[in-house]
Amino acid sequence: xxxxxxxxxxTTKGDIVSFDGSSRIRVAVGTSGQTxxxxxxxxxxxxxxxxxxxxxxxxxxxxxxxxxxxxxTISISGxxxxxxxxxxxxxxxxxxxxxxxxxxxSGSISNLYFYINSDSATTATTYNSVSIEITPRTxxxxxxxxxxxxxWYAGNSANGMICATSDTDLFTANNFSQFIVKVYGPFxxxxxxxxxxxxxxxxxxxxxxNVAVIEHGQIKKSVFTYNSNASPFNSITFVQTDPxxxxxxxxxxxxxxxxxxxx
Amino acid sequence: MAxxxxxxxxxxxxxxxxxxxxxxxxxxxxxxxxxxxLTATSSATAGLEWTTAPAQQxxxxxxxxxxxxxxxxxxxxxxxxxxxxxxxxxxxxxxxxSTVSGTVAVFNxxxxxxxxxxxxxxxxxxxxxxxGTTGISDHPGAYIAQTSxxxxxxxxxxxxxxxxxxxxxxxxxxxxSTSAYKPLSTFNGYAKYVNASSNGYAQMNFGDIxxxxxxxxxxxxxxxxxxxxxxxxxxxYGIKV
Numbered sequence: 431x432x433x434x435x436x437x438x439x440x441t442t443k444g445d446i447v448s449f450d451g452s453s454r455i456r457v458a459v460g461t462s463g464q465t466x467x468x469x470x471x472x473x474x475x476x477x478x479x480x481x482x483x484x485x486x487x488x489x490x491x492x493x494x495x496x497x498x499x500x501x502x503t504i505s506i507s508g509x510x511x512x513x514x515x516x517x518x519x520x521x522x523x524x525x526x527x528x529x530x531x532x533x534x535x536s537g538s539i540s541n542l543y544f545y546i547n548s549d550s551a552t553t554a555t556t557y558n559s560v561s562i563e564i565t566p567r568t569x570x571x572x573x574x575x576x577x578x579x580x581x582w583y584a585g586n587s588a589n590g591m592i593c594a595t596s597d598t599d600l601f602t603a604n605n606f607s608q609f610i611v612k613v614y615g616p617f618x619x620x621x622x623x624x625x626x627x628x629x630x631x632x633x634x635x636x637x638x639x640n641v642a643v644i645e646h647g648q649i650k651k652s653v654f655t656y657n658s659n660a661s662p663f664n665s666i667t668f669v670q671t672d673p674x675x676x677x678x679x680x681x682x683x684x685x686x687x688x689x690x691x692x693x
Numbered sequence: 694m695a696x697x698x699x700x701x702x703x704x705x706x707x708x709x710x711x712x713x714x715x716x717x718x719x720x721x722x723x724x725x726x727x728x729x730x731l732t733a734t735s736s737a738t739a740g741l742e743w744t745t746a747p748a749q750q751x752x753x754x755x756x757x758x759x760x761x762x763x764x765x766x767x768x769x770x771x772x773x774x775x776x777x778x779x780x781x782x783x784x785x786x787x788x789x790x791s792t793v794s795g796t797v798a799v800f801n802x803x804x805x806x807x808x809x810x811x812x813x814x815x816x817x818x819x820x821x822x823x824x825g826t827t828g829i830s831d832h833p834g835a836y837i838a839q840t841s842x843x844x845x846x847x848x849x850x851x852x853x854x855x856x857x858x859x860x861x862x863x864x865x866x867x868x869x870s871t872s873a874y875k876p877l878s879t880f881n882g883y884a885k886y887v888n889a890s891s892n893g894y895a896q897m898n899f900g901d902i903x904x905x906x907x908x909x910x911x912x913x914x915x916x917x918x919x920x921x922x923x924x925x926x927x928x929x930y931g932i933k934v
Binding site for chain 2: 446447448449450451454465466467468469470474475476487488489523524558559560561562612613614615626627628629630632651652653654655657658659688689690691692693
């Protein structure tokens with residue numbers, strides 16, 4: 431480095447030597463994240479500029495996680511930092527949680543369900559749901575008896591069930607179950623009626639083609655009420671209840687937020 | 694060709710030139726065109742080159758309006774809807790004003806404030822509700838003359854169910870078209886308590902807004918029992934393609 435040398439006017443880390451048409455000129459490095467752009471209006475003909483960013487998209491990825499090993503739960507937390515209250519500065523009015531899950535082996539297994547925050551209670555008034563389940567009946571013996579099964583989950587089992595308890599081969603090692611969980615609120619804490627989120631779930635699953643069972647798939651739509659205002663919505667956890675068939679490596683969930691107007 | 698106008702090995706001659714090295718000698722990189730960015734490119738002689746900046750992300754979904762219901766109302770209106778999107782998405786979290794358990798507010802969306810049944814909706818869907826024995830019902834796959842599209846029900850505000858809200862979404866496709874009908878669909882509902890009468894409703898509805906006019910206004914209407922203030926909200930979004 432040769433400070434104050436007109437033939438080489440770089441003086442500081444990151445400086446670039448350019449030319450203004452008559453003399454060499456120092457172009458100081460930009461701030462982190464800026465990119466060097468051609469700019470004929472600048473003395474040097476180049477300039478460090480901030481890449482324009484999009485801030486008005488109302489559908490934003492907040493967080494994602496995937497399993498690198500097997501596990502019986504998969505969850506995302508820290509969502510209360512984004513939730514909306516009526517006059518607050520937090521910006522999201524709803525969350526969309528997408529996921530794909532499978533177990534490490536096939537077989538007759540227990541429920542897949544979710545719970546909110548740390549509330550894994552199984553009391554009937556904590557999680558309630560009604561569901562529209564499109565699947566062959568469990569007693570079906572021919573395709574002609576397949577059909578729609580309506581289900582009334584009364585919250586007297588385990589939290590927010592995504593798939594039916596009586597099904598066999600809930601997952602196979604080769605097929606993912608897919609789901610979209612949408613959580614609407616205000617999500618503030620306290621005793622007001624603004625606290626309990628409303629949840630809808632759309633899920634589907636399919637078995638291996640070579641699995642010799644009638645009940646080879648399922649589409650299910652459910653609505654849930656998480657009937658608690660003890661704390662703001664902060665996390666969602668998906669649970670595989672059979673520890674002998676945990677979630678497989680590669681399972682993942684993502685959380686998107688829907689911004690409120692003006693946020 | 695690199696030009697060293699001073700003779701010290703730094704080949705700069707034109708405004709915007711940058712001097713760098715090709716690993717052996719100093720070389721000149723001519724400035725790019727406006728808004729190009731300097732990119733590390735190992736295959737270039739100098740290891741650097743001016744390239745076109747990547748296109749900016751296109752917004753997928755933009756918020757058009759948000760209406761928090763601060764006091765009880767029977768209607769929430771979104772008017773002067775911009776016509777600059779491909780589709781509309783209405784999202785809500787709401788309940789009814791009734792304080793009597795089991796009395797629900799029918800919940801409709803009316804486009805363009807139509808007042809007569811000149812617009813027919815084709816409505817087909819399923820709903821599951823009331824209690825465990827009611828089961829799934831199919832709406833007929835026929836045109837139904839009505840001025841609004843039934844979405845579902847808003848739960849009552851009776852003691853013990855004050856926390857229960859209906860949450861859901863309604864999608865209206867191609868809403869700004871002036872030459873085609875507008876498909877719409879919704880999935881939403883609520884649930885409360887164990888197998889009690891009027892426990893809740895999960896509903897899927899599909900249909901067409903059978904008009905060629907662009908949708909510029911939506912009214913969310915609750916019938917006999919209105920929309921409860923203090924917690925209900927509706928949000929309208931535009932979807933770009």
